[in-house]
């Protein structure tokens with residue numbers, strides 16, 4: 116794997132179709148077919164560990180089964196489009212080209228958690244919900260933010276993420292938890308603590324999404340500031356348990372296009388700023404609520420795309436796809452995320468175009484809690 120994607124190490128290729136087709140021959144696909152969407156390239160960090168990246172995707176496949184053409188995690192999703200405009204406060208924190216104040220086109224994917232393309236949207240396994248944003252910069256380069264609806268993450272290391280999937284895979288649905296799964300949860304209390312923060316939103320537009328991993332801003336004067344992303348909706352609306360149980364299997368996927376037909380959906384991208392001494396390497400530990408939160412700008416989602424299923428297969432959102440002015444922190448999850456998303460992307464890119472209807476015909480029972 117390392118050899119195949121070594122050329123991409125912390126590089127972002129320009130979206131010239133001919134170049135990306137050559138680059139992607141290792142992935143068995145040309146990303147310039149069909150949609151007018153910039154090609155997605157993997158991001159691999161210098162301290163990536165390819166062994167754990169593969170073990171993570173294998174563990175997700177063991178837990179959820181392999182569904183050709185779908186993501187090994189956050190398999191069920193919908194793609195929409197809009198724009199982002201930054202505030203002057205963002206430009207003061209970072210010299211990133213994201214924050215010049217120019218209106219940038221964005222592609223956004225909302226998703227259910229887990230590797231099941233048919234998971235009912237209100238099911239426990241569909242949580243946390245995901246939001247991924249791809250910013251298209253004027254120079255043809257893209258940058259991503261990948262968030263979910265947890266308030267803090269379940270585990271602090273890539274090894275624990277792998278072992279959580281393996282432990283959950285031993286626990287058949289509708290039965291008491293397996294001793295292995297019980298033991299993992301007992302030794303990692305952050306898993307149940309984090310999951311207890313989750314709600315069931317009325318709409319993907321009515322949820323708050325959090326970056327959880329810390330990154331570092333660098334401004335024009337060279338000053339550094341650690342931060343975590345928060346993406347806030349106009350209002351958070353969570354359903355009661357009773358109302359959640361009445362929702363149809365695809366209620367979130369169906370509601371968003373209906374809502375967009377009546378007008379745009381607005382989110383604010385914010386940064387929670389670390390105070391001196393706040394740790395940045397453990398995503399299970401949120402910073403205190405009194406830390407300053409700065410509004411970085413507005414995302415306006417205005418339309419659906421013609422073929423969301425085809426487009427989402429082609430897209431790769433990865434948290435380390437950064438610009439100048441934003442750097443990785445010492446959080447060990449980020450290199451493992453960049454690496455395992457690339458492994459999952461390679462796996463799903465090799466399969467024919469998926470449809471959720473096809474995936475429903477041959478589904479294993481959903482394992483895990």
Ligand code: HEM
Nearest residue numbers: 186188189224245246247262263276326327455456459460
């Ligand atoms: C060690 C920690 C983690 C690992 C190993 C991991 C692994 C994965 C993998 C393998 C995928 C499939 C990628 C693809 O096929 O494109 C994925 C997707 C995703 N993950 Fe993670 N994940 C981790 C932590 C997180 C965290 C902390 C968040 C949110 C803050 C998150 C949010 C998402 C989202 C939203 C997607 C769907 C991306 C898309 O829309 O394409 N993950 N994850």
